[in-house]
């Protein structure tokens with residue numbers, strides 16, 4: 001095989017070719033099939049890896065990855081793009097919130113994975129070794145889960161060395177979503193990738209189980225802007241857009257099982273100490289009245305009335 005052939009597992013695409021297929025590997029002693037596109041551009045350039053469906057009910061992000069994989073033309077591409085539209089297919093089929101139904105783990109806390117671990121660890125391990133580490137640039141598409149509303153924002157990893165963090169922040173600015181949030185959540189896709197030296201961002205748009213075209217567009221337009229910036233596709237450098245850089249990503253969680261009544265909306269500006277809502281018991285007694293830990297903006301809110309002990313309630317970017 002020529003060095004120009006792009007190979008991932010048992011799939012390959014020659015120079016100027018696009019290949020769709022499933023790679024099969026063993027997870028919990030059974031076959032696991034991971035769909036992907038390999039798009040090997042006719043011209044030379046970087047390698048962009050795009051994943052979605054690490055959280056498999058975040059549909060706007062999955063719709064965007066499908067659109068990219070279906071539409072990208074290798075004849076007019078410089079470089080290589082690998083698109084994995086649904087990482088956690090068991091969760092997609094089960095419409096599972098937050099976790100992989102095979103082991104109950106949040107897949108975005110187990111990267112870079114473990115070949116000897118449970119299902120999520122094994123899926124992450126295969127994906128990380130065979131796909132993510134091939135990237136010169138990595139984008140993981142997310143959104144609000146089935147029970148989350150959010151204002152679009154882009155997380156850039158603050159893990160890894162300064163040069164990688166700088167490059168990740170630059171990618172986040174180019175992507176074009178207004179709010180940028182630095183994060184170093186251990187086990188997340190982008191933190192594992194950036195620790196391996198790969199500039200990485202995680203984009204959030206959509207939520208509540210719907211995939212409105214405006215939410216899908218934030219992801220698709222951002223990928224388009226990034227590929228233009230990297231000179232992978234025609235169109236020239238994208239125009240800069242104004243952004244707000246949020247240093248801290250403050251999650252508030254429920255101390256109780258009960259009923260959640262938010263008092264604020266996504267994208268609302270809040271003050272330190274401001275009441276953000278109430279967790280109540282069945283009779284309406286207040287169990288918890290979370291206050292904003294800082295001046296900031298509400299980035300996401302859990303929109304489900306049902307709340308479990310330990311569940312996120314909302315997050316403030318500050």
Ligand SMILES: [Zn+2]
Pocket residue numbers: 054055058142143
């Ligand atoms: Zn997610």
